[in-house]
Amino acid sequence: NAGVTQTPKFQVLKTGQSMTLQCAQDMNHEYMSWYRQDPGMGLRLIHYSVGAGITDQGEVPNGYNVSRSTTEDFPLRLLSAAPSQTSVYFCASSLGGTQYFGPGTRLTVL
């Protein structure tokens, strides 16, 4: 199993650009989630999904969209990037509580 994979590893955007961060898992986990990690802030939940076709907002959802058309994939979309979205983004998946994390995407918005 590859576990949780994320692409790209690094991305630089200009303010106002849009992009999609990709996340995939091959463990047949129902639950998937997106976090952002900023210095001194720990991990903050952006959006999550408890199964295909179901998504919900986390603690900091503004400026981000998600969809879950398959069990394996959970992309995160930035509609109009802002400097405040400069962060490291982690995707995670879970079957029964314990979440397993991907390697992260470091995003810089200029």
Add this chain to the structure above:
Amino acid sequence: GESVGLHLPTLSVQEGDNSIINCAYSNSASDYFIWYKQESGKGPQFIIDIRSNMDKRQGQRVTVLLNKTVKHLSLQIAATQPGDSAVYFCAEKESGYSTLTFGKGTMLLVSP
């Protein structure tokens, strides 16, 4: 190191010492707790978990203690090694919910 370490509480120990990392949680309805380790440039990695019907759980060189009375969780690492240097996060989950709430983390620095 990774920018996530800025402004975090830091525990510095010598190689071979035992380390204790503490975490206070706020939700008395939480019934599942996890410790994660995050090395520089990597995603959080599961270390050990404990459910609220237990006070203590041991793994390989690690022990988690749960005190529900004061809502406190600790991670003990025996014979700490330089490879244990990382940021450690606790996380809690409330019964009936699927989301985790993470603490802000503690940086562990191990000197040879």
